[in-house]
Amino acid sequence: MKKNPVIPYAIIAIIGLLVVIVISFVGLGQQEAIKKAEEGGGEKKDQPEEVATDPSAIFQNNCITCHGADLTGGMGPDLTQVGSEYSQEEIKDIIINGKGTGMPAGLVPEPQAEALAEWLAKKK
Template sequence: MKKNPVIPYATIAVIGILLVVVISFVGLDQRQTIEEKEKNGGESTEQSQEGETTSDPSKIFENTCASCHGADLSGGAGPALNKVGSKYSQKEIREIIKTGFPESGMPGGLLQGKKADAVAKWLSEQK
């Protein structure tokens, strides 16, 4: 009796198609969950490395800015920011975050919207 050589390929194809369908449904469910969280949480949250969200400006700074400015604001590749509030106003700091500071090599746009506002306010209090 001869075995049909198409059967193993057809079986693999059917299994593959079923896996694609299952993965698609799982992805759709995750997408809906993410969209619901965004609607409820708003823009003021940031995804941290551990996967949790935060609106704490010091945590946002730690995740985005500390690699250059130091976790304790003492500087590093970028200038120290531990007394930046005595030099610049909140509005000026917000503008620097938005557009960058080419003289020191700081790129603009690393933080946007409410995150940038929160960090600017927090940094303006560092005197």
């Protein structure tokens, strides 16, 4: 008895088409949610956005990659005594505007930059 080699491929093709159709219907059901998310989230649009002000958390989320978990540096410079080299305003300016080719500008919004600069200025 000889098996027909076309049948397994036809079954796979039919299953594939059914999967595409199911995924399309699921996507259509989520269309309204996607539209709201693109417009700013609907209800959240009227509420002010919360900004984290914990400098340690800000550092962990934005700076740790270059400056290390313990502030001793890596790709970026050592920040363990940055407060003895720069004032709080100078540190804030560097965070907001960047410095040279290594420190990019605008990594954190200004309220976070203020909190981070105050925290780093105490590192002496």
